[in-house]
Amino acid sequence: MNTRGLINNKHIAYVDFTSHLLLLAVPLSLFIIIFTFAIPNNSFFYLSLFLVCGVYTLSYGIAYHIHKQNILRLWQHLEQVIHINDTTYELVNLSSQYNSENAFLDALLQKAVIAIDDAEMGSMILVDKNTSRLQFESVVGLDLEALRKINFTLEETFQFRSTNGRCDKAVVINNMKNINAKSTLTSDDQHALLHASTKPICSTLSSPIRIDGKLYGMMNLDSSKMEAFGDYDINLVNILTSEAANAISLYQKSKKIEIMADYDGLTELYNRKKFDSAILQWQHEPDLASYIIILDMDNLKPLNDQHGHQAGDNALKAFAQSLKKLWHSEFLLARYGGDEFVALCRGPIETIEKQISQLQQDLAALSPGIHFSFGIAQYVQDWASAFKQADNNMYIQKGLKKRPAAEDCATNKINHTH
Numbered sequence: 001m002n003t004r005g006l007i008n009n010k011h012i013a014y015v016d017f018t019s020h021l022l023l024l025a026v027p028l029s030l031f032i033i034i035f036t037f038a039i040p041n042n043s044f045f046y047l048s049l050f051l052v053c054g055v056y057t058l059s060y061g062i063a064y065h066i067h068k069q070n071i072l073r074l075w076q077h078l079e080q081v082i083h084i085n086d087t088t089y090e091l092v093n094l095s096s097q098y099n100s101e102n103a104f105l106d107a108l109l110q111k112a113v114i115a116i117d118d119a120e121m122g123s124m125i126l127v128d129k130n131t132s133r134l135q136f137e138s139v140v141g142l143d144l145e146a147l148r149k150i151n152f153t154l155e156e157t158f159q160f161r162s163t164n165g166r167c168d169k170a171v172v173i174n175n176m177k178n179i180n181a182k183s184t185l186t187s188d189d190q191h192a193l194l195h196a197s198t199k200p201i202c203s204t205l206s207s208p209i210r211i212d213g214k215l216y217g218m219m220n221l222d223s224s225k226m227e228a229f230g231d232y233d234i235n236l237v238n239i240l241t242s243e244a245a246n247a248i249s250l251y252q253k254s255k256k257i258e259i260m261a262d263y264d265g266l267t268e269l270y271n272r273k274k275f276d277s278a279i280l281q282w283q284h285e286p287d288l289a290s291y292i293i294i295l296d297m298d299n300l301k302p303l304n305d306q307h308g309h310q311a312g313d314n315a316l317k318a319f320a321q322s323l324k325k326l327w328h329s330e331f332l333l334a335r336y337g338g339d340e341f342v343a344l345c346r347g348p349i350e351t352i353e354k355q356i357s358q359l360q361q362d363l364a365a366l367s368p369g370i371h372f373s374f375g376i377a378q379y380v381q382d383w384a385s386a387f388k389q390a391d392n393n394m395y396i397q398k399g400l401k402k403r404p405a406a407e408d409c410a411t412n413k414i415n416h417t418h
Helices: 001-014 017-038 045-093 101-115 160-164 176-181 185-193 231-262 272-277 300-307 309-326 347-366 383-417
Strands: 121-127 134-139 172-173 203-211 212-222 288-296 332-337 340-344 370-380
Touching: 017 045, 045 231, 101 121, 101 134, 101 212, 101 231, 160 172, 160 176, 160 203, 203 231, 212 231, 231 272, 272 332, 288 300, 288 309, 288 347, 300 309, 309 332, 309 340, 347 370, 370 383
Parallel strands: none
Antiparallel strands: 121 134, 121 212, 172 203, 203 212, 288 340, 288 370, 332 340
């Protein structure tokens, strides 16, 4: 908690001097008036008045102290809630910095462990929607490799058992050893759960994460202390997991939007816009030349005409998948438009030409077969010039393929005339 927070706490918790004066002076004055006019003036008069005023002053002091502590606790709770909201808001705004959902979950879990005072370790367990099997996806202070060897289902978790299968609220387990001993997990899996950290886990606070009404996974916060978590922590974690669900959902949606903006929806290759921007980051290597390759399908229109547009789409996807398998992920691939694909590769030209020749044979052997023409040009510095040269080479090859067909047609026409 920062200094500004402490100043605000004191300002809110403390009552000013005027208020203290009124709360003490008015009742004490009433006591004096009542004692003076209603109680006979005898030897016990002053003693009784002193005792009553003393009891009231003491009670007021105790009540004020309790009130101040309650206000401080409430303010600290509010600050933690605000901190949780700020944390998830920050994560969502910085989601573009994370390369994968796993990296995003790592950051989210680290923030969660920091936000809950007694949490020393933590894990994110994701649910497979199809099989209901679970996998540890992210950890803090635990051995992820050991935990990933555990083979278990949602039904075997204490979260499932404690909520009668609903998995709709946070639950606290204060004796993990006894809980796991009652499960159907193997002894090795139980040992891995308890000893995935340097210190044995004694308490766990587990909260489900639901996205769009479906169970996405569970966030577990662990402690080596017995009975480390209480109702206050449960309330915080409920807020935290609710915000986490929103953050994960927004992250997933932002990534979908990013994919839609950067990738071709049919082939899942880069689109032209993304490819053109990725070229700017291309690193030339002194030992291996860079080559631009333009590949253009020869028979997309015949496929569409003879077998329907679905066959044409399937051919484009098959072509794209073959290109992905052919060239390393470090190379750039894109569907540049229509039936035209572009690749930027490194390597000896002989190797690239041999790979493309084999690709032509493999695709032609499909049913229906896929045929394409290609052009290659070395890329040194001038991208536009290299692209134009590769494009010209591709059209020359495409023209050469059409010439024999035209010559055969002319020969057949002459023979038919004679």
